[in-house]
Amino acid sequence: MAHMTSTPVLEPGQDRTMILNMGPQHPSTHGVLRLILEIDGETVVRLMPDIGYLHTGIEKTCEAKFYQQVVPLTDRIDYLCPMTNNLCYALAVEKLLGLEIPPKAQWLRVMMNELTRINSHLVWLGTHAMDIGALTVFLYCFREREDVLRLFEAVSGQRMMTSYFRIGGVALEPPLGFFDRVRDFANRFPSKVDEYENLLTGNPIWTMRTKGVARITAEDAIALGASGPTLRGSGVDFDLRRDMPYSGYENFKFKVPVAQEGDVFARYICRVQELRESIAIVQQALDGMPEGPIKADAPKVVLPDREKMKTQMEALIYHFKIITEGFAVPAGEVYQAVESPRGEMGYYVVSDGTAKPYRVHMRAACLANLQLLPKMCEGRLLADVVAAIGSIDIVLGEIDR
Amino acid sequence: MPLIPAITDLEALKDHPAVVRLRSWNSAAVEGAKFDRDEMTIYIERSSIREACVILRDDPSCPFNFLSDVTCVDWYPSQPRFEVVYELLSIPNKERVRLKVRLDSDSPVVESVTSVWPSANYFEREVFDLFGIRFTGHPYLRRIQMPEDWEGHPLRKDYPVEGYR
Numbered sequence A: 001m002a003h004m005t006s007t008p009v010l011e012p013g014q015d016r017t018m019i020l021n022m023g024p025q026h027p028s029t030h031g032v033l034r035l036i037l038e039i040d041g042e043t044v045v046r047l048m049p050d051i052g053y054l055h056t057g058i059e060k061t062c063e064a065k066f067y068q069q070v071v072p073l074t075d076r077i078d079y080l081c082p083m084t085n086n087l088c089y090a091l092a093v094e095k096l097l098g099l100e101i102p103p104k105a106q107w108l109r110v111m112m113n114e115l116t117r118i119n120s121h122l123v124w125l126g127t128h129a130m131d132i133g134a135l136t137v138f139l140y141c142f143r144e145r146e147d148v149l150r151l152f153e154a155v156s157g158q159r160m161m162t163s164y165f166r167i168g169g170v171a172l173e174p175p176l177g178f179f180d181r182v183r184d185f186a187n188r189f190p191s192k193v194d195e196y197e198n199l200l201t202g203n204p205i206w207t208m209r210t211k212g213v214a215r216i217t218a219e220d221a222i223a224l225g226a227s228g229p230t231l232r233g234s235g236v237d238f239d240l241r242r243d244m245p246y247s248g249y250e251n252f253k254f255k256v257p258v259a260q261e262g263d264v265f266a267r268y269i270c271r272v273q274e275l276r277e278s279i280a281i282v283q284q285a286l287d288g289m290p291e292g293p294i295k296a297d298a299p300k301v302v303l304p305d306r307e308k309m310k311t312q313m314e315a316l317i318y319h320f321k322i323i324t325e326g327f328a329v330p331a332g333e334v335y336q337a338v339e340s341p342r343g344e345m346g347y348y349v350v351s352d353g354t355a356k357p358y359r360v361h362m363r364a365a366c367l368a369n370l371q372l373l374p375k376m377c378e379g380r381l382l383a384d385v386v387a388a389i390g391s392i393d394i395v396l397g398e399i400d401r
Numbered sequence B: 001m002p003l004i005p006a007i008t009d010l011e012a013l014k015d016h017p018a019v020v021r022l023r024s025w026n027s028a029a030v031e032g033a034k035f036d037r038d039e040m041t042i043y044i045e046r047s048s049i050r051e052a053c054v055i056l057r058d059d060p061s062c063p064f065n066f067l068s069d070v071t072c073v074d075w076y077p078s079q080p081r082f083e084v085v086y087e088l089l090s091i092p093n094k095e096r097v098r099l100k101v102r103l104d105s106d107s108p109v110v111e112s113v114t115s116v117w118p119s120a121n122y123f124e125r126e127v128f129d130l131f132g133i134r135f136t137g138h139p140y141l142r143r144i145q146m147p148e149d150w151e152g153h154p155l156r157k158d159y160p161v162e163g164y165r
Helices: A058-063 A067-075 A082-097 A103-132 A135-156 A178-200 A204-210 A218-223 A264-287 A306-311 A313-325 A365-370 A373-377 A382-392 A396-400 B017-025 B046-057 B120-131
Strands: A018-022 A034-040 A043-050 A332-340 A343-351 A359-363 B030-036 B039-044 B066-074 B082-090 B095-103 B109-111 B134-136
Touching (some): A034 A382, A043 A373, A043 A382, A058 A067, A058 A359, A067 A082, A082 A103, A082 A343, A103 A135, A103 A178, A103 A204, A103 A382, A135 A178, A178 A264, A204 A264, A204 A382, A264 A382, A306 A313, A332 B039, A332 B066, A343 B066, A343 B082, A359 B066, A365 B120, A373 A382, B017 B030, B017 B039, B017 B046, B046 B082, B046 B095, B046 B109, B066 B120, B095 B109, B120 B134
Parallel strands (some): B039 B095, B109 B134
Antiparallel strands (some): A018 A034, A034 A043, A332 A343, A343 A359, B066 B082, B082 B095
16 A cells, blocks of 8 residues: 555646545545546646555464365455356365366356356446446346345355355255245346447447557567456467366356457456356356266365264264364475456465465456556546446455455 | 376476476576476576576566565575475466576565566565565565564564564
8 A cells, every 4th residue: 555655756947737546435445446647638648557455464364274264265355246256266175185166066057157247247336337327227227136136145145245156066055946036136137238239339428438549469468467358359369177177177168258458348348248158158067067966075174064963973083173173285386277257266375284274365356457457547537437447346455465 | 186296306307398488598507306296396506596586477488477576585594595486377388387586684685676677676575664675676676564663574484473572
C-alpha cells in the first residue's frame, strides 16, 4: 500500500496535467482498488494502481495451520470463485501426498467448478455492465446467480464460503434430488444467456463503449502476464483446462472461446461464450457421473464418515489423530495451476515433512492482469478506465490476499 | 499413484531440454536440478538468472514465453537462507519449468527479470515487500501490500505470525 508520497511527481513544464485520485472507495473499482491518475483534460497520461488495502496475510496464516485447516482460508482469497481455490489447493496437496482421487469426486469437482465459473462470470457481467450504465443486466445476472448459490448451499451448507472440496475428495455426498436441480438449472440457463446477449451484444451504446477500447496486443498480454479470458480476448488460444488438464478435464469436450481484437468487447465475448461452454461441461458431468466413493481411500488423510466413527474403533482413532495432529505430508514442493474464471490460479505449496505447510503461495491471476491496466488506459479517455477495469474482472481479495 | 523418489542428480537430468539449453549456453550457470512429482526444478547461479531467463524465453524449440509467478521461500535459520522461485510456462509447448536462485541472508540481492518479462514487476515487488529480497534493476521497487512505513518483512520465518506487539 503506497501513501500519497508515491504519487507520480510532475516534471516542470507539464503543468497542463493534474493528479486525480480514484478510489479506494470508488464504486467501479470492485472493492478497494485505488488508482492514481495523471490526466490532461479528459485524457489519461499515466495511471498507477495502488493495492494492498485488503492485505490480510493469508499466506502467513497458512503456515500456522494444519493442511486441512487451510481449505477454508482459500475460499476467502477469491470470494467469487471459492471452489476454484478449494480445487487448486486440494490438487496441490494431493500431488504432494500422491493421492488418487476417485472418479465420482473428480466429476463432482468439475461440475461444481464450472458452476462456480458461471457464478463468477455472472457477477462480472452484472457489475461490468452496470459500470458502463446498463443497469438491467445486473438484475438479470443476480437472478441466475441466486440459483447457483442455492445449489452451493444445498451441497455444502454455505452460499459463498463453501469449502466443499477437501484434501482427498469432497466433503459430503450431494443431497437427494440435487442432480435434478442442477439439470433443471442447466436446461434453463442457455436461454438466460441469450437474454443477456440480447441486451448487450448488439446494443449500439454497449458496442460504442467497448469496441476498440482498452486494446491490448497478444505480445503485450503475454509479456505482462495476462491469463484467462483477458489473454484469450487478445487472440492467444490457451486454456489450462484443455491444454494442461487436471482433475479429469481431459474427459470433457468443450470449446475454448477466443477473440482476436483484444479490446473490452473481445473480452466480453470470450466470457459470455464461456458461460455457454461451462453449462455444456455441467451437462456432460451430469450425464457421465460415475458411481462410487467421493473420498480417496486414505484413512490417515481423509476424515472418516460419521457413521463409521460410531461403530469402528479405527475410524474414531483416525478422526481424533487428523483433528488434533493433522497429517504429515512428505517433503517436497508443488506448483499446481488451474483455470480460474479470471485466469491462471496457481498454488505453490512447500512441505518440510510436517503436518503444517512450510509455505503456501497463491499465484493470483488478478494481480498479473492488473498490470495490464496502465497499458490499456494510457492515452485514452478517463471514462474508458471504468470499462477497462471491468473487462479484466479483478477481485481485490485475490490481489491483496 | 505412489510417490516416486525425487531425482536430484544433475547428470541424470541432463537430457531435459531446458537443462540442455542452459548448459550449452553456460554450464557454470546451472548449479543443480531436481525432478520431483512431475515437476522440473533447475537451480541457477545467482548472477546469471536474468540471462538464463532470456535464454529460456528465446529458445526456438521450446520458448518459455510466459512468467507465471515469482515467489520466495525462507529456510531460516539454515544457509543459504532464501530461495527465489520463478515459475516459467511455455504456452506453445504446454510445458512448465521452475528456476530457483539461492540467496544468503547477509546479501539477499538478485537481478530483476522485469526487463525479460514486464509481468515480473508486481511479483518482485511483492517478494521485496514480504521477504526483503532486493531486485537490482527493478523500475519501481517499493512496498506493494504492506504500508510504506511498515517495519520488517512479514513472510520471513523469524517474523511472528501475530506480528510484533
